[in-house]
Amino acid sequence: MSAFPTSVTCTALSFAWPDGTTVFDDLQAAFGPGRTGLVGANGTGKSTLLRLVAGDLTPADGTVRVTGEVGYLPQNVTLDTTLRVDEALGIASVRAALHAIEAGDVAEEHFTAVGDDWDVEERAEAMLGELGLGHIGLDRTAGELSGGESVLLRLAALLLRRPGVLLLDEPTNNLDLYARRRLYAAVEAWSGVMVVVSHDRELLDLVDQIAELHSGEVSWYGGNFSAYEEALAVEQEAAERMMRVAESDLRRQKRELADAQVKLARRKRYGQKMYEQKREPKIVMGARKRAAQESAGKHRIMHEERLAEARERLDEAATAVRDDDEIRVDLPHTAVPPGRTVLGLADLELRYGARVEGTFELRGPERVALVGRNGAGKTTLLRTIAGELAPVSGEARAQVPMRFLPQRLDVLDDRLTVAENVARFAPGATNNRIRARLARFLFRGARADQRADTLSGGERFRAALAALMLAEPAPQLLLLDEPTNNLDMASVRQLTAALESYEGALVVASHDVPFLESVGITRWLLLEGGELTETTAEAVVGPA
Template identity: 60%
Template sequence: MPAPALALHDIHLTWPDGTPAFAGLDLQIPPGRSALVGANGTGKTTLLKLLGRELQPQHGAVTAPPTVALLPQDLALQPETRVDAHLGLAEHRAAIAAIEAGDTDPSLFDVVGDDWAVEDRVIAGLARLGLPADVLDRRLGELSGGECTSLALAGLLLERPDVLLLDEPTNNLDRRARERLHDLVAGYRGTLVVVSHDRELLEHVDRIGELRADPARTGTHQVGWYGGGWSDYAEQVAAEQRAAEQAVTAARSDVRREKQELATMQVALARRKRYGQKMYETKREPRAVMKLRKSAAQESAAKHRAVNEDRLAQARSRLDEAHDRLRVDEPIRVDLPRSAVPAGRQVLVLSGVELRTGALVDLELRGPERVAVTGPNGSGKTTLLHTALGHLPPVTGTVDLRVPSRLLPQRLDVLDPGLTVAENAAAFAPGAEVTTLRAQLARFLFRGTAADRPVAVLSGGELFRATLACLLLAEPAPQLLVLDEPTNNLDLVSVGQLVSALASYDGALLVASHDETFLADLGVQRRIEL
């Protein structure tokens, strides 16, 4: 790769509770557009904060240009602050307005300096991300989550940093805003590093680095680089997996062969030993000669055994190495016959419903249909979902929900953090047999003691799987599953697991999402556009 634009050398970072985040991490990122992917909890956000100098390691060196700007995943904004003040433009705008009104105070001209067109540049930057000029006069608390993300990104771009770091930038963005961000990344000419699960966005980068933690050594990580965007990355990973599977097959064959040769050798040695003992007992040769032969045979046997055992150990080592190259991103497969909905059966009917947002909705959901709710930020998608489930009353109209239902919310806050995964599942299905419930949890990859871990200590991906498991295994079985932006903050493995789990779900689905690739994978049959 080209000379690095960013580098981490021998980084050691330990959290206050003593847990190592990174232990000896080395990373080099070249100029251009790079992406970082990896499972939830591997440290992608922490890595960006190190590169952005928001975190300082206890040991090691961070090499970066003078100006590095970071767009965090969770924005901390003051709701009462005006947008122009947030962008550092308020004093400048006020000074120009005063001068244009006839004020000749020299201090006003000092504020403006030679930059009389700054507001025009800011407005152009906002427009590039779909924000109107009048947003400068609004307060941050009046903006939607997507508008806040676009505003924060516009502010960073106005700084013209040497390096731009983006952490899950498409979260909360509607379809139009995502397309603008995709265009921005595709045309970006500086050094950019993005952490994202948005496969469409990842198509526009020059390379993808995959961050993987070593399960045997806490804090130890490796980054493998793949040239090209998402499609190229997926093809290269698939080729690696095919090669790894072939290596495992070959290594297993070697182990079997070495075991057979060792067994054959041991049988031959045992026969020689019995023959030598018989010769000794019948005294067919002088005792001194037989002793020499016995000693030579023992020495030869020891050498043969050592050679065979060494070859077997090497074969086993090759098998372990081949296994290490295999990915263990297991799919989730569930069998939930009680959630099945016959074709044509009415599941949900909304008649003349006016939402709190003012949107008007008529909807009839029948059988195991898969329906997407789409629309720009603030259009009322979440409000529609909660109204359909009876959590919010409609302004006008009627809602008729005819089957048991469950909601997978954006915040994944439906489980009791003080209980284990198994205890939460039992709370959702109090009549279920413990052994049956644990067997079902195993299909969600909570096997054995993993089901006995408290929810509070689960990683993001594990919390998602636990929440999905508890909702799908609940009593009564949900025949309508409602998902609100389910891919937000999920890593690519978890998104794949969600798709695989829902592939075997025979109930109806109502999904609000801006992720077009996910909706296509899910097999959405029709849409409600708000």
């Protein structure tokens, strides 16, 4: 680690995309030593902020000042598949120089290349071992690694550089449970400045503080994500009380304005009557009329100002209350009677080597978690059950209507609106019926007319889920492949609420244990070594 203090300071930061969409306008933020979890709804600019700090993007205005070297792990890690592991780690030239010196070549350039890094191989191998990659060696190529191993290899390269500032963007995406634990350990051991964007609450419970990006501003909360949730709940309770008070005040001001208008109307009628009856001199009545008009005007202005102030207080109070809309779905036709066979697998051999020995049955509204290491074949099994892949041998037969939601969310046609996409899956439903049901998935009014290619990640997931769950015939078996990848916390809560309403059978492949536990998993299946076996929640969440 650098001997100098490290920090990140963003001052009056502004940034907009080429199409004019503003992401930040005069953003102020500073990150010091310790682990910071950067949270916020999809689309608030978390990844953009990390890219600005890393230097991948240039701000339109303002400054980003970083003391110390920056290491950045992007959300989508891509490695040249032809690279050797030592090249991906950035130590190939030093390693080659070391080997040349060991072979007796004492050329000056070799010593220059090595510098003081004589133990680079030992450090690299130790780092790979800490991240669970000790088996891959330094001479293998990146093309031989799984997606999760590629993420850990990129992280190992960053850690070997010993940067003062480490930026991690959704680092646990595509990592299996075993790899996640290795990453958790690396995060816990970190002693510099770390900013991590993640929807993985286990990872966020390892941080020292939470920075929430909301409405273009950063708010700070001490403690981990669980402490942040508790603090936010207290804030929201207070905000809702303020909103109730503001609503009551607005109603009172409206009543007072109405009462004042009635009184002024009575005075006007009385004055007009006196004028018509000529009970007082004309000059006196004229003066009284002008005074009454001035008084009425001042009175009206005073009440209107009070009403405007009450409305402003209500707007401020409403802004402080978060939009915690949840998906609420009533899908009675998805119900499956207990004991009814929903899915049967028999002597199933999949592509790429995985298999299911003998027979396997899913009965009634069971909720099955499919777990296993990256590359074990979970996605292949789901695609085979869904009929997208033909088995090498054996049989996979669903005995009820079934739908499959893949990681890629490619069930949506980007050229169509949300409502049109749902109509593809429910051709017999009327437009009014589709829109009424989409409202329960939080696509209300004009939101249902958004094209799929304009949706944020969370919106796209909601639209894909709506298309499948509102399909006709109603799905009584739902297959989900890593559904929480790239979803913010609010979207995960919405997904959980939707699945609580779902009454059919569920098979979900996921490495997100808190999510699996929240949806009421009744059965755990482990795909390992090419075989599918029954396991328990304790075996899955226990120590590696």
